[in-house]
Amino acid sequence: xxxxxxxxxGGHKKGPGVKKGKKLSTRVDLTPMVDLGFxxxxxxxxxxxxxxxxAMKIFLPKDVDKPEEQNKVxxxxxxxxxxxxxxxxxxxxxxxxxxxxxxxxxxxxxxILDKKRRTDTADFVVVLKPTRDASYKNVVNILDEMxxxxxxxxxxxxxxxxxxxxxxxxxxxxxxxx
Amino acid sequence: MxxxxxxxxxxxxxxxxxxxxxxxxxxxxxLTAKFKPSDAxxxxxxxxxxxxxxxxxxxxxxxIDKDNKVYMSISDGNRNQKQDVIDAVxxxxxxxxxxxxxxxxxKKAGSYIGVPFSQMAxxxxxxxxxxxxxxxxxxxxxxxxxELTTWIAACKSAFQxxxxxxxxxxxxxxxxxxxxxxxxxxxKNDEMKFQVVTNPVSVPxxxxxYKKNMASGSKAVx
Numbered sequence: 001x002x003x004x005x006x007x008x009x010g011g012h013k014k015g016p017g018v019k020k021g022k023k024l025s026t027r028v029d030l031t032p033m034v035d036l037g038f039x040x041x042x043x044x045x046x047x048x049x050x051x052x053x054x055a056m057k058i059f060l061p062k063d064v065d066k067p068e069e070q071n072k073v074x075x076x077x078x079x080x081x082x083x084x085x086x087x088x089x090x091x092x093x094x095x096x097x098x099x100x101x102x103x104x105x106x107x108x109x110x111x112i113l114d115k116k117r118r119t120d121t122a123d124f125v126v127v128l129k130p131t132r133d134a135s136y137k138n139v140v141n142i143l144d145e146m147x148x149x150x151x152x153x154x155x156x157x158x159x160x161x162x163x164x165x166x167x168x169x170x171x172x173x174x175x176x177x178x
Numbered sequence: 179m180x181x182x183x184x185x186x187x188x189x190x191x192x193x194x195x196x197x198x199x200x201x202x203x204x205x206x207x208x209l210t211a212k213f214k215p216s217d218a219x220x221x222x223x224x225x226x227x228x229x230x231x232x233x234x235x236x237x238x239x240x241x242i243d244k245d246n247k248v249y250m251s252i253s254d255g256n257r258n259q260k261q262d263v264i265d266a267v268x269x270x271x272x273x274x275x276x277x278x279x280x281x282x283x284x285k286k287a288g289s290y291i292g293v294p295f296s297q298m299a300x301x302x303x304x305x306x307x308x309x310x311x312x313x314x315x316x317x318x319x320x321x322x323x324x325e326l327t328t329w330i331a332a333c334k335s336a337f338q339x340x341x342x343x344x345x346x347x348x349x350x351x352x353x354x355x356x357x358x359x360x361x362x363x364x365x366k367n368d369e370m371k372f373q374v375v376t377n378p379v380s381v382p383x384x385x386x387x388y389k390k391n392m393a394s395g396s397k398a399v400x
Contacts, residue, residue: 037200041207048211053223055345056372060365066326083354109385130354136242137224137350139357140374144226150386155188156356 056143060156077123079115081108082160083142084168085133102171105141112149126154131168221349226376227387233343233373238333240326241290242348247316248358250329251290260284261275262336267328271295275302294318294325326363334367338352344372 075095082090089108091101093115103111116124126146129140139156146154160168187351216317220303221243237253251258261284268275274296279302288305292314321325321382346360364372381388 027190030197034196034200037197037204041200041204044204044207044211048207053232053375054226054228054378056226056228056376057228057230057371057373060361060370060372113386132353132355133352134354136348136352136354136357139354140224140226140348140376143374144224144228144376148227148382148385148387150390158361172364 014099022150025166035162056140056147058143058156074123077119078125078127079112080127080129081142082168083128083130083134083138085131085173087135087138088172089142090168090171100177105138105145108142109149112145112151116149116151121152126151128154128156129158129160129164130156131160131165195372204339221347223347223377225353225379226374227379227381228376229378232375235343236337236340237343237345238330238337239375240344240346240360242346242352242356242360243316244349244351245316246354247292247314247325248319248360249290249292249316250326251288251334254287256337257284259336260289261366263329263332266332266335267295268378270328270332271298273298275299279303291329292316295328319356319363321362324359324363324366326360327366330363330367330369334369344369345375346372347375371378 065129075094080092084090087105089103089105091103091108091111112126128139128142128146130142143156181218220329235255237256239251241249241251243249252263261280264275264280264283267273268280268394275298278306279299282302282305283291289306291298292309294315294317297315302307304312317325317329330344344364346357347358364370
């Protein structure tokens with residue numbers, strides 16, 4: 001009847017009647033650590049399978065010497081982009097290289113889209129002429145730009161005539177050689 | 179009232195075991211992460227929005243490093259083709275390579291060609307691991323003297339029947355003339371299609387390509 005049930009559930013009591021401060025528990029809850037562990041696992045699972053380099057396909061036009069077999073382009077629908085040194089791009093429209101204007105890789109998108117808007121989609125052609133000072137990165141970026149802006153017809157051309165090269169040099173000097 | 183003592187069990191689960199398993203799994207995945215055979219040629223490729231994965235089999239890879247040096251390698255799984263290529267070039271250029279030298283190219287993983295024909299014999303005396311620190315001249319690709327044309331022609335005949343994946347892996351800092359030389363070697367061999375290795379980046383928001391992707395749902399654009 002006067003039994004005191006001191007056993008069962010909860011902590012151990014030192015002894016009846018001993019009033020002591022709470023004994024701090026030494027048990028660490030490892031749940032957050034396990035969460036972290038699994039997060040790291042999933043991270044590694046995803047990154048090891050996803051880090052594969054991608055490839056950009058390039059189709060080169062056949063070298064044709066006969067002028068009648070070359071693709072006919074309307075001069076007014078052509079935008080020529082010349083890639084110079086120090087990530088500079090010089091562009092002109094149509095046949096007139098004297099109106100050479102400088103731009104950079106960020107602004108060139110607006111230039112392309114602007115020209116695209118003003119021309120028939122069937123006729124719009126972008127001619128890419130990298131110079132000897134253009135870096136490989138520039139070339140790949142401009143080709144990527146063609147895909148981003150959905151330009152259907154573009155050509156990578158090797159020859160930059162001495163006349164155009166002079167114009168580039170003059171434009172560089174006018175804007176301060178960088 | 180009958181004293182019914184419900185046996186009270188502790189509800190605290192000991193998480194130590196679970197933690198052990200988690201870290202074991204983690205270590206497993208870290209260690210089995212595929213490490214690409216460390217290329218002797220470090221190239222930082224430019225980025226592009228392309229989503230097609232670069233091929234890894236039946237690959238002839240032309241590497242252009244930041245000093246505009248051109249190297250050629252063939253994927254390790256294509257030993258027969260490697261053998262054919264080195265034999266063809268040996269006979270056509272009269273290099274008189276010994277079997278050991280040929281084996282250094284054919285049998286060793288990650289081997290690549292990086293010297294003009296004149297230096298081939300001494301170059302092939304070393305295995306790819308020995309070559310890691312040494313500076314080599316690269317294959318000449320200038321318009322006057324483009325040796326890559328011969329190499330590509332040999333690859334083309336070696337890969338007859340199977341599809342050959344021509345890929346170009348160039349460094350950001352390489353300049354256009356070396357790429358032009360590589361391009362000309364392809365054109366001379368009538369190889370008009372090739373692929374350029376890039377890092378994937380996401381399509382910038384608001385551009386034409388982005389809108390096209392959104393319109394066609396999750397279909398990959400190429």
